[in-house]
Amino acid sequence: MSHLDDLPPTPGKYKVLPYHRYLRLSKLTLWASLFLALFLFYLVLSPPPPSPSRHRSLNDSSAKYGGSHWEKQVRKSARPRSPGGLTVLVTGAAGFVGTHVSIALRKRGDGVLGLDNFNRYYDPKLKRARQGLLERSGVFVVEGDINDAVLLRKLYDVVLFTHVMHLAAQAGVRYAMQNPGSYVNSNIAGFVNLLEVSKAASPQPAVVWASSSSVYGLNSKVPFSERDRTDHPASLYAATKKAGEGIAHTYNHIYGLSLTGLRFFTVYGPWGRPDMAYFFFTKDILKGKTITVFESPDKGSVARDFTYIDDIVKGCLGALDTAEKSTGSGGKKKGPAMFRIYNLGNTSPVPVTKLVTILEKLLKMKAKRKVMPLPRNGDVEFTHANITLAQTEIGYKPEVDLETGLKKFVKWYLGFYSGSKKKSSW
Numbered sequence: 001m002s003h004l005d006d007l008p009p010t011p012g013k014y015k016v017l018p019y020h021r022y023l024r025l026s027k028l029t030l031w032a033s034l035f036l037a038l039f040l041f042y043l044v045l046s047p048p049p050p051s052p053s054r055h056r057s058l059n060d061s062s063a064k065y066g067g068s069h070w071e072k073q074v075r076k077s078a079r080p081r082s083p084g085g086l087t088v089l090v091t092g093a094a095g096f097v098g099t100h101v102s103i104a105l106r107k108r109g110d111g112v113l114g115l116d117n118f119n120r121y122y123d124p125k126l127k128r129a130r131q132g133l134l135e136r137s138g139v140f141v142v143e144g145d146i147n148d149a150v151l152l153r154k155l156y157d158v159v160l161f162t163h164v165m166h167l168a169a170q171a172g173v174r175y176a177m178q179n180p181g182s183y184v185n186s187n188i189a190g191f192v193n194l195l196e197v198s199k200a201a202s203p204q205p206a207v208v209w210a211s212s213s214s215v216y217g218l219n220s221k222v223p224f225s226e227r228d229r230t231d232h233p234a235s236l237y238a239a240t241k242k243a244g245e246g247i248a249h250t251y252n253h254i255y256g257l258s259l260t261g262l263r264f265f266t267v268y269g270p271w272g273r274p275d276m277a278y279f280f281f282t283k284d285i286l287k288g289k290t291i292t293v294f295e296s297p298d299k300g301s302v303a304r305d306f307t308y309i310d311d312i313v314k315g316c317l318g319a320l321d322t323a324e325k326s327t328g329s330g331g332k333k334k335g336p337a338m339f340r341i342y343n344l345g346n347t348s349p350v351p352v353t354k355l356v357t358i359l360e361k362l363l364k365m366k367a368k369r370k371v372m373p374l375p376r377n378g379d380v381e382f383t384h385a386n387i388t389l390a391q392t393e394i395g396y397k398p399e400v401d402l403e404t405g406l407k408k409f410v411k412w413y414l415g416f417y418s419g420s421k422k423k424s425s426w
């Protein structure tokens with residue numbers, strides 16, 4: 001058979017097929033149509049393909065806001081109770097620092113409106129429990145994301161905020177290797193969104209926001225001073241926090257926004273974050289699980305300038321109280337505005353091995369320690385804050401040493417996780 005036998009019949013000419021070939025062809029057509037129909041059916045009904053990202057978005061809860069009842073709650077929460085009180089929007093209000101700062105502000109008579117997306121970075125039940133505390137103190141938390149410009153504009157329409165305490169962020173140094181996108185989304189895109197809406201407000205609020213000790217990266221000169229270089233971060237987390245400082249400066253320069261960045265040093269305490277070492281060490285020691293304690297390459301101890309939450313709260317309030325007004329309005333700068341950066345640390349670094357020893361004493365249990373060299377995961381060997389600037393300019397004075405602070409944390413932890421959540425005191 002030559003290749004010519006495969007050519008189709010001459011166009012325009014009708015060719016009669018033998019009966020058995022005709023039957024075979026129509027069967028083929030039938031199967032092909034059936035297959036095509038099934039395939040189309042599958043395409044219509046099948047779910048969309050999974051996102052190429054290895055990690056699901058942390059914020060898949062759809063925002064819940066709007067309506068006259070909601071607006072009433074927003075106004076009520078944001079209204080100061082004492083004359084001359086501040087009207088503060090606290091982002092990340094159901095977070096560790098956010099909850100403590102919101103309650104402290106509310107206690108002294110300021111108006112506080114919370115905003116939080118309740119994402120799943122760590123147990124949302126803990127965030128909901130914090131929300132319960134906030135509600136009992138009269139702080140309403142709007143459920144939404146800082147990337148939602150429509151929501152932010154709506155909040156700024158309903159309330160004239162004098163201040164914003166911006167604490168919503170993707171925290172954690174090591175998690176940046178697993179989910180880098182979440183850091184860019186919250187710490188960069190979300191921050192820019194908040195600044196965009198803030199600069200367009202009339203009048204503009206003064207903004208205080210959380211930076212991080214991690215911006216000092218691989219610096220070896222201690223203690224870290226605000227005047228030191230911050231251009232060699234060791235983690236993407238640190239890089240996004242450093243980017244935040246640069247971004248904030250541009251909004252100050254172009255739009256006259258009053259901006260104050262606070263570099264927090266390893267904040268710990270009751271209602272803390274379960275992704276932090278002191279928290280999961282406690283959990284694992286109690287369960288008899290092995291904990292991994294990092295040591296520096298020269299077999300020295302890794303150390304942190306652990307700072308107790310109450311000291312950090314005082315620093316945040318000091319920054320809010322001393323923040324000058326923004327000078328711009330409706331996106332137009334009218335004159336130079338305040339731009340500040342402060343270290344909020346404890347000024348006494350403690351080796352992580354010592355942290356474990358204190359926990360052993362408080363928990364009355366021996367930890368199963370596995371010592372290993374500090375992996376290249378974003379962690380730095382030590383942090384140590386020089387706090388002179390914050391002391392002089394915002395009256396910051398840390399008072400709680402690690403043992404005293406951990407004692408309070410352990411007391412809270414045991415109460416909260418032993419099922420007596422309702423009884424656990426503030």
Ligand SMILES: O=C(O)[C@H]1O[C@H](OP(=O)(O)OP(=O)(O)OC[C@H]2O[C@@H](n3ccc(=O)[nH]c3=O)[C@H](O)[C@@H]2O)[C@H](O)[C@@H](O)[C@@H]1O
Pocket residue numbers: 171172173211212213214215264265266267275276277278292293294295302303304352379380381
């Ligand atoms: O000060 C800061 O800027 C940062 O403080 C913490 O970051 P970090 O100091 O690394 O706190 P932890 O993750 O609780 O680690 C504390 C220490 O324990 C060590 N560690 C951690 C985990 C572990 O399994 N073993 C271990 O020895 C770390 O190397 C570190 O020295 C927070 O997680 C960051 O969000 C914050 O911005």
